[in-house]
Amino acid sequence: MIPLSVNGRVYLACGATDMRRGFDGLAVMIQEVLAQDPHSGALFAFRGKRGDLVKLLWWDGQGLCLFAKRLEKGRFVWPAAATGTVSLTAAQLAMLMEGIDWRAPIRSWRPGLAG
Numbered sequence: 001m002i003p004l005s006v007n008g009r010v011y012l013a014c015g016a017t018d019m020r021r022g023f024d025g026l027a028v029m030i031q032e033v034l035a036q037d038p039h040s041g042a043l044f045a046f047r048g049k050r051g052d053l054v055k056l057l058w059w060d061g062q063g064l065c066l067f068a069k070r071l072e073k074g075r076f077v078w079p080a081a082a083t084g085t086v087s088l089t090a091a092q093l094a095m096l097m098e099g100i101d102w103r104a105p106i107r108s109w110r111p112g113l114a115g
Helices: 023-032 090-097
Strands: 010-013 043-047 053-059 064-070 085-088
Touching (some): 010 090, 023 053, 085 090
Antiparallel strands (some): 043 053
């Protein structure tokens, strides 16, 4: 589990990423393409072309951590933009990693009246 604070920064890299990239390749992409610092403590998420694989790159203060998740069914919901980044909250990241549409989650119950 990645210990993200409530105010932790999470960035999705828009478009498809070559999933053969590892620590160094993704860190260079963060610097050159996304114009961000890979050692800032923010978490960066990348999705492959097929949409079923996500890699997360995160600096924990001592080194880079690389996490990967592949869905057996379905695809990760990703922004339609081909370039740039989208910022997420920790809760939206949790939904994304579960395969839930983080853009418009459906609430199962809502109170009608108080009391």
